[in-house]
Amino acid sequence: MLSFCRDSAWKYLQSTHLGGDRTYSHYTSRDFSSQFGLEDFLCTDDIPGTDEDTDSAVLFGTLRGNVVGLRYYTGVVNNNEMVALQREPNNLYDKNAVKVNNVNGNQVGHIKKELAAPLAYIMDNKLAIVEGVVPYGAKNAFTMPVQMSFWGKEENKQTVLDKLKMHGFKLAPPSKSNWVSGRAGPSYSAPGHAAVQMTTEQLKSEFDKLFEDLKEDDKTHEMEGAEAVGTPLLPHQKQALAWMVSRENSKELPLFWEEKNSFYYNTLTNFAEKERPETVLGGILADDMGLVTMCSALVNLNTELLLFFFFSVVFVISFQNKGLSVQSVKKNDSEEGPRTTLIICPLSVLSNWIDQFEQHIRPDVHLNIYVYYGPDRSKDPAFLSKQDIILTTYNILASDYGSRGDSVLHRLKWLRVVLDEGHTIRNPNAQQTKAALNLEAQRRWILTGTPIQNSLKDLWSLLSFLKLKPFTDREWWHRTIQRPVMLGEQGALRRLQALIKNITLRRTKTSKIKGKPVLELPERKIFIQHVTLTEEERKIYQSVKNEGKAAISRYFNEGTVLAHYADVLGVVLRLRQLCCHPHLCTNTSSSSESTPEELREKLVNKMKLILSSGSDEECAICLDSLNLPVITHCAHVFCKPCICEVIQSEQPNAKCPLCRNELRVEHLVECPPEESDSSIEKKGDREWISSSKINALMHALIDLRKQNPAVKCLIVSQFTTFLSLIETPLKESGFVFTRLNGSMAQKKRVQAIQSFQDSQTGSPTIMLLSLKAGGVGLNLTAASRVFLMDPAWNPAAEDQCFDRCHRLGQKQDVVITKFIVKNSVEENMLKIQKKKRELAAGAFAAKKLTVSEVKQTKINEIKSLIDL
DNA sequence: ACCGCCGGGTGCC
């Protein structure tokens, strides 16, 4: 049965993404490659052995032990209730102490010391995860039994068994009845009622269906927009609105809770308490139309909701009351409780929210909207709590939260917190996630196009944010849902489905309302235009390629390819740059030993290369854009706060999350004060030359202008310096253009977007856009042509970029041109992309890969990239 | 009796 774990469906579910673990040491080559934007190309499933992932755990066996000292603690349990075992190394009486807590986190007792001794060793060395259930005797006065399950990696099994044996304990071998079910006890997994395992296909298809259109009445019911909303709502918006309003007014017990003789029981953990578990007022809006329309639609929806609560009347009344006006607002002022909605979004979407509020709220309705952003942001709680809406970004939230967690945003209580692009918080260890989870709010919403990106694990932070008991604690989520689902238990999958259904609204591009598609968009066509390098360009390309090839061949011969990954990717990066323009490739070939100052400079250069390549500006720890980037001696770039936290928590022997090299705070090199403009100018000092790609682009642009001078274009590249180089011929040919970079200040961004979207003659017809400059929300519908100057590793990133103009509001067909250099790494990238797409879309029958096979795949991909 | 046995005091880690 366990062999199931190793097949592909399991892999699919367990994902290649980072997920919830306690240590940083499981960061794998995937994150490593993400520094170079290769994350989706290399198919880097976690390499076993570097991964502390609990999902790869198997059940070693079970053991009956005793909980003692019950009379000293207030925590109570029920028979068959799950309990948590927690190490208490600072216990005065026994450094091996292991606490036993109930689901609510209240201490029930301790594990008897004889057993605690081996347990402490096992837990401290992370040899196994130990989980407990109290089978009976819950009402005992002094001691009670506890049935323990030991889960861990196969290779640790023997150590665990030996350690226990040394202390005279022996695990009962795993048997079906006690491992299949994630449930707490026999009352829920009666023998003979054992869970049915699903086939790979079933599991995959069930998982895909998790977020499919839900046909319940409460989700197809429509609701009219508030009077205060200036624009009429589309049917799917009305639906969503109705659903959201019903969620915010819900009086229902949360899922998996039952009321039983004046107690509230959790059916997953068998936990019971007198206090009613809080109803989750909110949920997840997971419209994948998001990529096209959802920003505007959701903002619209949220405006409604905000207004709805703002006016503090039942929605139905508010739209019946045609005379709704500012007076109603006043009424709210006297009421108790928080009145402010806090919206957190990526910086790239911030201006969209502002725009949308401006566009959709009737001008005579006054809302206090404050953008909590920038160095001068007000930190006056009195002022902030008077706002109706506060907009801020994840980075601001996280940096305010800092290490002490006492920011003004965290001191205030909110009427509502809305997380836009909610998957931003999928990494439980990220500072942004921690900061978001610690906000106090009455109502909580998550907007995301991708609720589960790759893994069930991604869901935990979201549920935790929603304060869905008992999942706020990762252990209960893992024990009751995540692991049982991974193990293919049908009951668990049903529970998960019920849960998702209960709290999410999802419509897809293909969703229909009353037989009509929710959304109709103009066509989108993609053309690939091949570019041939000039002889001179080809010479340079070939020489760099040969040099790189030689180095990589050497690594192959030495068998150290994976160890030299950074260098390999560096070669690939340089080749990609050379396809665009010879000046992009600033040679950073590493030479032998050097002085600390030289080393420092080299590191700074390397960091700048990574930052300016535009290919990826993510920190592998928080998975978000780099905040105060620093580079380690092993040449990996992280947010300073993120890496400092890692170093802090792993003291004294902190290791790089990416390569496990030794790390020290004093070795971190910071990015010197921004001189991006001057560095561009420096490059400008170099005499400008064109390139084949630029020629191809200019040719197309001039042609287009002849046909229709009003057509607007996006010129997209991952390399911001390339965009700078393109500026010169644009100016020469008299194009009016604007530009949007990831690094631009908010004000400038807004300006750039507004001027581009403007339809007046004389407004810019071209926008230079860095591939990842904008989040999902960025609205550039003025453009109907896109020129993608260089292929992205991640086809999804390309699609997301195209969707910035191919979205609601686009009236014309969108034509996309991808420039691809013939006989180059770019063509190989396309091939690999295609292969990957087919693999993802096709049958899910791909065989399980062994460690060596995974490595071989990677090596093959490197080979095919540089024609080895 | 450097034992056994009795029965009171006592009780997590």
Place this chain on the structure above:
DNA sequence: ACCGCCGGGTGCC
């Protein structure tokens, strides 16, 4: 704890 364990009291039959 209606247990175990500890350590003091005690001691032929």
